[in-house]
Amino acid sequence: MRVRILGIGMGPRHVTVEVADALRGCDYAVAVRKRDDDGLLALRRSVCDAFGVPLVTVADPERDRDDPADYPAAVADWHEARAVAFERVLVERGGTAAFLVWGDPSLYDSTLRIVERIAARGRTPVEYDVLPGISAPQILAARHGIVLHEVGRPVHVTPARRLREAVEAGQDNLVVMLGGRHGFEGLEDWTIWWGANLGTASEELVAGRLGDVRPDIDAARRRARDGAGWVMDTALLRRAS
Numbered sequence: 001m002r003v004r005i006l007g008i009g010m011g012p013r014h015v016t017v018e019v020a021d022a023l024r025g026c027d028y029a030v031a032v033r034k035r036d037d038d039g040l041l042a043l044r045r046s047v048c049d050a051f052g053v054p055l056v057t058v059a060d061p062e063r064d065r066d067d068p069a070d071y072p073a074a075v076a077d078w079h080e081a082r083a084v085a086f087e088r089v090l091v092e093r094g095g096t097a098a099f100l101v102w103g104d105p106s107l108y109d110s111t112l113r114i115v116e117r118i119a120a121r122g123r124t125p126v127e128y129d130v131l132p133g134i135s136a137p138q139i140l141a142a143r144h145g146i147v148l149h150e151v152g153r154p155v156h157v158t159p160a161r162r163l164r165e166a167v168e169a170g171q172d173n174l175v176v177m178l179g180g181r182h183g184f185e186g187l188e189d190w191t192i193w194w195g196a197n198l199g200t201a202s203e204e205l206v207a208g209r210l211g212d213v214r215p216d217i218d219a220a221r222r223r224a225r226d227g228a229g230w231v232m233d234t235a236l237l238r239r240a241s
């Protein structure tokens with residue numbers, strides 16, 4: 001049993017030659033099916049169609065998303081449930097399976113941990129490897145024509161829910177992901193380079209002083225959601241010097 005964890009960027013146009021070759025050699029691809037996520041599943045399906053691989057979908061187990069008191073425990077439970085669901089498919093089908101990862105597997109993605117769990121459960125021997133994809137911050141930087149940091153300076157990558165503590169700790173150049181409901185209050189004088197649905201037909205970009213462009217971001221976010229039926233955004237925030 002072999003699993004190939006493949007970064008697919010934001011859809012077929014971002015699939016690298018290396019990942020395309022790997023996909024063509026797989027017997028099938030596996031992807032989760034979320035209730036509110038059909039647009040993203042459709043993009044994964046288009047990758048499979050483009051490279052001639054059948055897609056097997058697995059219903060995504062329920063997850064406590066309402067800021068649970070013990071966030072790591074809630075995520076661990078969800079990973080275990082996903083591992084069980086994926087393991088079932090692998091055992092039934094055997095062969096070589098592709099796990100299609102949105103963007104790159106190294107950045108805010110649970111696939112690698114879930115496959116490690118399947119291997120650790122020991123019910124089925126699993127060999128796996130990982131191939132990189134193009135991640136949202138890379139597309140954000142390319143679209144705005146910027147480097148993510150100033151010369152020789154760091155960039156801090158954070159989920160939006162931890163933005164406040166990062167700023168309080170002195171971070172002044174941050175890539176913010178997993179936005180959801182979390183805002184940028186108090187950072188009106190910072191510069192933002194923002195993008196939603198990057199790399200897709202409903203892509204939106206806004207840049208400027210946050211206090212000035214906030215309404216533009218809100219409007220662009222709505223357009224992205226209306227266009228695609230889903231919205232994901234990433235931003236670079238830099239304290240004004």
Ligand SMILES: C[S@@+](CC[C@H](N)C(=O)[O-])C[C@H]1O[C@@H](n2cnc3c(N)ncnc32)[C@H](O)[C@@H]1O
Nearest residue numbers: 103104107108135136177178197198232233234
């Ligand atoms: C679960 S993480 C996946 C990140 C992905 N593995 C990557 O390499 O970019 C989802 C978050 O990535 C960012 N993201 C993913 N796709 C995006 C897109 N097309 N446009 C803007 N941000 C995106 C958003 O911050 C979103 O909340």
